[in-house]
Amino acid sequence: MKRVLPYLLLLPTFVIITLFIYWPAVYSLRLSFYRITPFGNRMVFVGLRNFQRLFQSPEYLNAIKVTVVYVLASLFLTIFLAFFIALLLNMNLPGNRIFRALIFTPYAISPAIAGVLWSFLLNPVVGHVNYILSKLFGLQVEWLTTKPYALIAVIIATVWKTLPFDIIFYLAGLQDIPQELIEASLVEGANSWARTWKIVFPLLSPITFYLVIMNLVSFMFSSFAIIDVTTKGGPGNYTTTLIYRLYLDAFAFQKIGPAAAQSVILFLIMAIVTIFYFKFGERRVHYQ
Amino acid sequence: MRRKRSITILYEIILVMVTFIMALPLFLAITISFQKPEAVFSYPPKFFPTSFYWKNYVEAFKYVPLARLFLNSLIVASLITLGKLTTGALAGFAFSHFNFKSKKIMFATLFATLFLPAETVMILPLFLIMKTFGWVNTYWALTIPFMASATNTFLMRQHFLTIPRELQDAALIDGASYMQFFWKVLIPLSKHMLAGASIINFVYAWNMYLWPLIVSMEDKMKTVQVGVKMLMQAESANNWGVIMAGTVVALAPTVVMFLALQNLFVKSLVRSGMKG
Numbered sequence: 351m352k353r354v355l356p357y358l359l360l361l362p363t364f365v366i367i368t369l370f371i372y373w374p375a376v377y378s379l380r381l382s383f384y385r386i387t388p389f390g391n392r393m394v395f396v397g398l399r400n401f402q403r404l405f406q407s408p409e410y411l412n413a414i415k416v417t418v419v420y421v422l423a424s425l426f427l428t429i430f431l432a433f434f435i436a437l438l439l440n441m442n443l444p445g446n447r448i449f450r451a452l453i454f455t456p457y458a459i460s461p462a463i464a465g466v467l468w469s470f471l472l473n474p475v476v477g478h479v480n481y482i483l484s485k486l487f488g489l490q491v492e493w494l495t496t497k498p499y500a501l502i503a504v505i506i507a508t509v510w511k512t513l514p515f516d517i518i519f520y521l522a523g524l525q526d527i528p529q530e531l532i533e534a535s536l537v538e539g540a541n542s543w544a545r546t547w548k549i550v551f552p553l554l555s556p557i558t559f560y561l562v563i564m565n566l567v568s569f570m571f572s573s574f575a576i577i578d579v580t581t582k583g584g585p586g587n588y589t590t591t592l593i594y595r596l597y598l599d600a601f602a603f604q605k606i607g608p609a610a611a612q613s614v615i616l617f618l619i620m621a622i623v624t625i626f627y628f629k630f631g632e633r634r635v636h637y638q
Numbered sequence: 639m640r641r642k643r644s645i646t647i648l649y650e651i652i653l654v655m656v657t658f659i660m661a662l663p664l665f666l667a668i669t670i671s672f673q674k675p676e677a678v679f680s681y682p683p684k685f686f687p688t689s690f691y692w693k694n695y696v697e698a699f700k701y702v703p704l705a706r707l708f709l710n711s712l713i714v715a716s717l718i719t720l721g722k723l724t725t726g727a728l729a730g731f732a733f734s735h736f737n738f739k740s741k742k743i744m745f746a747t748l749f750a751t752l753f754l755p756a757e758t759v760m761i762l763p764l765f766l767i768m769k770t771f772g773w774v775n776t777y778w779a780l781t782i783p784f785m786a787s788a789t790n791t792f793l794m795r796q797h798f799l800t801i802p803r804e805l806q807d808a809a810l811i812d813g814a815s816y817m818q819f820f821w822k823v824l825i826p827l828s829k830h831m832l833a834g835a836s837i838i839n840f841v842y843a844w845n846m847y848l849w850p851l852i853v854s855m856e857d858k859m860k861t862v863q864v865g866v867k868m869l870m871q872a873e874s875a876n877n878w879g880v881i882m883a884g885t886v887v888a889l890a891p892t893v894v895m896f897l898a899l900q901n902l903f904v905k906s907l908v909r910s911g912m913k914g
Contacts, residue, residue, distance in 0.1 A: 352736070355816055359732035360744060362725040363786040370783035371751050374763035381763065438653045443646065449653055451900060452661040458896035459664070460845030462863045463889050466870065467663035470670070470878055478666065478683050510660065515907075522908040560911065563753075571758035575847035579867055593758060593848075600762040601852060609762050617760070620753045627753070 375617055381610035388604035400611035410612075412587050413595040420501065420591055421569045424508045428565055429558060431509065432516030433551060439517065440524045440532065457514035461507075461572045465579030468507040469494065472580075500581045500589050507576045508569060516561050523557040524550075556631075563627050567620070592616060664893070671695070671882035678878050694883035701872045701880065704887060706858055707865040711844055712891075714780045714861060718843035719836050721785025726835070727828075729786075730794025731820055735806060752788045757849035765852055779853045780861070784843065790835060793910045797831045798824060834906025837899060841892045862888040 382401070385394045404410045439450055456464065471477050472493035483489040493503045524532065532550055551558075574593045577583060583590035583598065590598070596616065600609035666685070670678060674691045677684060698704055732738075733745060754760070764783060765774075773779040801824060809819040825832070850861040860868070862884075869884040896903055 352816070353738070356732040356736035356738045356741075359728040359736075363729040363748065363791060364744070366725065366783065366786035367748065367751055370764060370767070371754055371760070374760040374767060375754075377767065378760060378763040381766075435653075435656055438649055438656065441646075441649060443650045443653055445650075445654075449657045451897060452657050454900065454904070455664060455893060455896065456660060457903075458841055458892040459889050460847060460863055460892075462845070462847040462866060463885055464663075466866055466881065466885050467667055469870070470882070471663055471666065473878075476678055476683060476876075476878055478662075478685070481681075481683050510663070513660070518904050518907055519911060522904075564911070567753050567755075571755060572847075574758065575863070578847075578851075579870065597761070597848070597852075600765075606762070613760055613762055617754070620759060621750075624750060624753045628749075 378610040378613040378617070381606060382614045384607050384610075386606040388606070396607070400607045401615075404608060404611055404615070409587060409590075410595060413590050413592050416501070416587070416589060417570070417591045420505060420508075420573065420589075421566060424505050424512070424569050425562060425565055427505065427509045428512045428516055429561060432513050432561070433520050433554070433558075435513065436517045436520030436524055437532070437546065437550070439521055453517065454514045456511055457518070459511065461511055461575035462579050464507045464511040465576040468503060468510070468576075469580050472503050472506075494581050495585055497585060497588050500585055504573070504577055504580055504589050507580060508573060511576070512565055512568065516565065519557050519561055520554060523554045527553055559631055563623060563631065566623060570616070570619070664889075667882045667885050667889075670878055671886045673879050675877060675879055691879070694877075694879040695887070697877070697880045698869060698884040698887065702865045702868045702884070703857055704862070704865055704884060707860050707862045708887060710777075710780075710854075710859065711861040711863070711888075713777060714846075714850075715840050715843040717777070717781040718784050719839040721781065722787055722790045722839050723832060723836055725786040726790030726794045727820075727825065727832075729791040730796075730798055731824065733791065733795045734798035735816075748788050748791060757784060757846055761848060761852055764849075768853060773853075775854055775856050775859045777859075780850060780859070784846075789910065790839070793831070793835060794828075797828055801827055830902075831906070831909075834902050835910065837895060837903055838906055838910065841896070844892050 383395060383397060385396045385400075386392065435453065439446060439453070443449075459467075471479050472491075474480055474490065474492055477493075479493070480490060483491065491499050493499045527550065532546075570591075571593055573591055574597065577589055577591060577594050578597075581589045583594045587595075592612070593616070596609055596612040599605045599612065669684065669687045671694050672687055672690050672692065673684065673694075674689050677688055729748070733741070757764075768774050768779045771778070773782075805823055806819055809823055810816075814822070845863065846861070847863045851864050851867075854860045854864070857868075866881070866884050866888050869881050
C-alpha cells in the first residue's frame with residue numbers, strides 16, 4: 351500500500367494538469383505550425399511561418415509595445431505606492447484599523463469590476479474624476495477614447511486593483527524590521543525620505559522581488575478583464591495588450607494558427623519568468 | 639518633538655487622502671446604485687446618497703438574468719475551491735509524508751505550471767479541448783480545468799511538514815491506516831490553513847473573467863462577472879444606476895467576506911505567498 355498510495359494521492363492533480371495545462375500547451379504548439387480554416391476542416395503545415403508573420407505584423411508589434419509600457423508603468427507605480435502606503439499604515443496612526451480595512455478592500459474586487467468602477471469614475475459626463483479635474487484645473491478629459499488617456503485609465507484601474515495585494519506583503523515585511531529603524535529613517539532629519547528608500551526598502555528586497563514577479567504575471571493576463579470592460583483595446587489598437595490581441599485573433603477573427611503561435615509565445619514568456627523566479631527567488635524569498 | 643508631531647499630522651492627512659481614493663470607487667458604486675436615473679446625470683455629480691431608489695436593482699435583474707448568473711458564480715467558485723483544496727491536500731500529503739520514486743520529477747512537473755494560469759495563457763487550445771469533450775456551456779468547463787494548482791499543493795505540503803512526524807508514527811503504531819491518519823489527524827490540525835486557503839481560492843474563482851466569457855455562450859451559463867459587462871452593453875447603456883446595482887451584487891459576496899474575515903485573509907495570503 352505504501353508503495354502505491356503516494357501515486358494515488360497525486361493522481362487527481364496530475365490528471366488535471368496533464369489534461370488542462372500540459373495537453374493544451376502541446377496542442378497549441380502543434381496548431382502554431384499550421385494554417386487552419388476558421389472551422390478547422392482544413393489544416394496546412396506551414397512550419398514557423400505563423401511566428402514569422404506575427405513578428406512582421408504591425409498589430410502584433412504594437413501589442414508588444416503596449417504590453418511593455420503598460421506592465422512597466424503599472425509595476426513601477428504599484429511597487430512605489432504600495433511601499434509608501436505600507437509605511438504609513440505601519441506607523442499606527444489614529445484610525446489605522448479602519449484605514450487598513452478600507453484600503454485593502456479592492457483586493458476582493460475583480461479586475462472586471464475594477465474596470466466598471468473606473469469606467470464610471472472616468473466617464474466624461476457623469477464621472478467624478480473629470481468634475482474634480484475641471485474644478486481644480488479646468489480640465490476636461492476624454493479618458494477612455496483618446497490617446498494617451500485610454501492607457502492611463504487602464505493603468506489607474508490596474509494599480510488601484512493591485513495595490514492592496516502589494517501593501518499586505520510590504521506590511522508583513524515591515525513588521526519583521528525593528529520599529530525603531532523605520533521610525534528613525536522616517537521621522538528624523540531632512541533626508542528621511544532618501545534614507546527610507548536607501549535603508550528600509552532594500553531590506554525588503556525579497557518581498558519586492560516576489561511582488562514584481564506576481565504583479566508581472568497578473569498584469570500580463572488579468573489585465574484582459576480591465577481592458578475589455580474599459581477600452582476594448584482601443585482607441586485603434588492603442589490599449590491592445592498581448593492577451594487582448596490573442597483573444598481578438600482567436601475568438602473574434604478565428605485566426606487559429608496565428609493565435610496558437612501567440613499562445614506559444616506567452617507560454618515561453620511565462621516559462622522564462624518561472625525559471626527566473628526559481629533561480630533567483632527560491633533562496634532569497636524564503637522569508638522564514 | 640514639536641517637529642515630529644507636525645510630521646505625524648502630515649502623514650495622517652496623506653493617509654486619509656489615500657484611504658479616500660482607494661475607497662471612493664466602491665463607495666460611489668453603492669451610492670449610485672440607489673440613485674434615481676435623473677440624479678445620476680445631475681451636475682455637479684453627487685458624492686453622497688440622496689435617495690434610496692432600490693428599483694435599479696429590480697431593473698438590473700430584469701436586463702440580465704442576474705439571479706441565475708449569481709447562482710452560477712456561487713456554484714462555480716465553490717466547486718473550484720473544493721476541488722483545489724481536495725487535490726491540493728491529497729498531493730500535499732504525498733509530497734510531505736512519503737518518499738517514492740520520481741518524487742522530484744513529479745514535484746518539478748507540478749511546479750513548472752506555477753505561472754501558467756490555464757484560464758488565460760491557453761484559452762485557445764483549452765477551448766478547443768472543451769469542444770472536443772463537448773463541455774462548452776457546461777459547469778464542467780467552468781470548474782474541472784481549475785481544480786488543481788501548484789500553489790495549493792505547495793501550501794498544503796508546507797503546512798503538513800510543520801506537523802510533527804511522531805504523530806504519524808503514533809497513529810500507524812495504533813493501527814490506523816495512512817488515510818485514517820490523513821483524515822483524522824492531519825486535516826483537523828490544518829483547519830485554519832484550510833479556511834484561509836478556501837477564501838483565497840473562492841475570491842480568485844469568483845473573480846475569473848476571460849474563461850467564463852469564452853466558454854459560456856448561453857446566457858444561462860454565464861457568471862456575474864460577465865453579467866456586469868452585459869449590463870454595460872444592454873439597452874440601459876448609460877443608466878449607471880442599474881449598472882452599479884449589478885456591480886454591487888457581483889462584488890458583494892467577496893467584499894463582505896473579505897471585510898468580515900480580513901485578518902484570516904491577510905495572514906493566509908502572506909503565508910501562502912511567502913512560502914510559495
